[in-house]
Amino acid sequence: MVRFDTSAALAQIASIVVLLALWAAAAIIVDMRALPAPWLVFATLGELIVSGQAFAPLGETLGRTLAGFALGMVLGTGYGIAAALSRTFRELTLWLLQISIFTPTLILIFLFLISLGRTNLTVIVLVGLVVMPVVGTYIRDAMGDFEDELTEMADSFKIGLRERVTGMYLPFLMPPLLAAGRVAFTLAWKVAFLSEIFGFPNGIGWQVKTGYDIYNIQLLLAWLMLFIFVLLIAEQLMRLAQRRFVKW
Amino acid sequence: MLNAAPVVVGIGLWWTITTFVLVQPRLFPPPQDVLAELLRILSNDGPLGPTYAHAGATLLRLLTAWSIAFVIGTLLGVLAGRRRLVFDFMANPVWIAMSVPSVVWVFILLVLFGIENIVPVSALVLLLTAPVFLGTAEGVRAISKDLLEMCDSYHVRGWQRLTGFYLPSIASYMVANARVSFAYGIRIVLIAEVIGLPNGVGILVAYWSDTLFMAPIVAWGILLTAVGMAVDLLVFGPLQRRIRQESELSR
Numbered sequence: 001m002v003r004f005d006t007s008a009a010l011a012q013i014a015s016i017v018v019l020l021a022l023w024a025a026a027a028i029i030v031d032m033r034a035l036p037a038p039w040l041v042f043a044t045l046g047e048l049i050v051s052g053q054a055f056a057p058l059g060e061t062l063g064r065t066l067a068g069f070a071l072g073m074v075l076g077t078g079y080g081i082a083a084a085l086s087r088t089f090r091e092l093t094l095w096l097l098q099i100s101i102f103t104p105t106l107i108l109i110f111l112f113l114i115s116l117g118r119t120n121l122t123v124i125v126l127v128g129l130v131v132m133p134v135v136g137t138y139i140r141d142a143m144g145d146f147e148d149e150l151t152e153m154a155d156s157f158k159i160g161l162r163e164r165v166t167g168m169y170l171p172f173l174m175p176p177l178l179a180a181g182r183v184a185f186t187l188a189w190k191v192a193f194l195s196e197i198f199g200f201p202n203g204i205g206w207q208v209k210t211g212y213d214i215y216n217i218q219l220l221l222a223w224l225m226l227f228i229f230v231l232l233i234a235e236q237l238m239r240l241a242q243r244r245f246v247k248w
Numbered sequence: 249m250l251n252a253a254p255v256v257v258g259i260g261l262w263w264t265i266t267t268f269v270l271v272q273p274r275l276f277p278p279p280q281d282v283l284a285e286l287l288r289i290l291s292n293d294g295p296l297g298p299t300y301a302h303a304g305a306t307l308l309r310l311l312t313a314w315s316i317a318f319v320i321g322t323l324l325g326v327l328a329g330r331r332r333l334v335f336d337f338m339a340n341p342v343w344i345a346m347s348v349p350s351v352v353w354v355f356i357l358l359v360l361f362g363i364e365n366i367v368p369v370s371a372l373v374l375l376l377t378a379p380v381f382l383g384t385a386e387g388v389r390a391i392s393k394d395l396l397e398m399c400d401s402y403h404v405r406g407w408q409r410l411t412g413f414y415l416p417s418i419a420s421y422m423v424a425n426a427r428v429s430f431a432y433g434i435r436i437v438l439i440a441e442v443i444g445l446p447n448g449v450g451i452l453v454a455y456w457s458d459t460l461f462m463a464p465i466v467a468w469g470i471l472l473t474a475v476g477m478a479v480d481l482l483v484f485g486p487l488q489r490r491i492r493q494e495s496e497l498s499r
Contacts, residue, residue: 011336019341034359091250096258102431102476106438106450107469110457115275190349194439197351199457212355212443224352231347 061203068127080139142176277463313372325384346378387421
């Protein structure tokens with residue numbers, strides 16, 4: 001088992017090394033301004049972090065992402081539970097859910113930023129609304145499995161609602177919530193970032209857009225690396241939490 | 249009936265609010281304005297030339313990228329499903345390709361390639377390959393060991409093994425992958441189109457956003473959503489049902 005994990009880790013590290021090598025090779029072949037070498041990009045990123053310039057945009061984007069993510073998780077979980085418990089509610093919201101799943105993200109971003117104004121709240125609500133259907137369908141399907149197994153047992157033992165929520169639903173929902181949370185956070189982080197690229201005047205996305213506008217690819221890639229690193233850290237944290245809960 | 253009711257109520261609310269509370273047709277277009285824009289789009293009339301040309305360009309890009317992504321994702325997915333090491337090696341690049349938004353890929357590719365159709369298409373391919381790859385790998389891993397051993401003992405190898413064994417065994421996964429990646433594609437194709445192209449719906453939507461006209465944006469949104477839902481419902485839905493039935497019959 002341990003051997004297996006090390007070979008997996010080696011393969012994962014090897015792929016990153018190969019990617020970086022390809023990037024470096026491409027940077028040497030292509031004109032420097034069009035594609036700066038990885039070490040230049042990471043040097044710029046280091047500078048941004050050491051000088052503290054990175055933290056204000058990072059905080060702005062992260063704050064909006066987390067608020068929108070929380071909103072989406074709460075709405076989505078609520079929707080999922082309601083849809084699993086009531087057939088009528090599921091039928092009522094079926095089309096709305098379909099519509100919300102298929103609406104192009106760019107249309108939503110333009111619509112929200114312009115109609116509701118460029119405020120933090122707009123982005124938070126937008127992120128929440130994009131995240132909600134994903135979490136909702138996840139929880140709904142997970143609850144579907146749940147229904148058959150345990151409800152009858154709880155009924156026959158005459159267990160109260162409060163105990164049911166804390167004793168049955170929450171422990172049961174934890175693994176699907178964490179799985180949905182991983183997908184949802186990635187989505188939230190991307191939508192917050194995109195709405196900054198398409199018009200919200202601060203945060204990491206705006207920095208990337210500025211980098212493109214002034215044709216400073218090195219800066220653009222440095223901010224992009226920051227974007228990727230944050231996502232990577234979030235993913236690892238969620239995975240850790242997932243592993244702990246599944247074991248438990 | 250129940251499905252449609254909230255949508256009708258929603259449109260009613262939208263009309264009430266935009267007619268009586270937020271009376272600013274440019275920023276908060278009432279439904280009838282959006283309908284008028286919808287008809288205008290359908291009659292092939294728009295500010296930047298014929299709308300069908302833009303819609304056609306967008307759909308062509310989406311279909312090209314989606315087909316390429318489907319082929320690449322499936323082939324790599326089969327390899328990764330068979331060999332754990334390949335999967336581990338692919339996991340990080342796929343994750344990176346998937347996590348970078350398409351517009352950022354467009355930024356980078358534009359600088360490298362200049363203004364070409366290849367830019368948005370390859371940005372979309374990068375993003376759409378990932379779900380196909382992951383789904384296929386999962387499907388191949390789910391194939392039973394007995395069947396694999398049978399294949400080995402009959403010396404079914406190479407191309408024949410791929411088309412005769414792997415692809416049929418994961419047919420239901422393939423349809424699901426196609427469905428998911430198409431739905432994803434139609435949601436994000438516009439994001440790849442806003443910058444650096446002479447045509448496409450993305451440009452049009454950005455134009456309307458810059459001039460602060462919301463009605464056409466909503467109209468395009470409705471159109472694309474409708475196309476996405478129609479393809480999902482009329483093409484992938486029946487296809488998935490049929491494949492499921494067939495696999496149940498053969499069991």
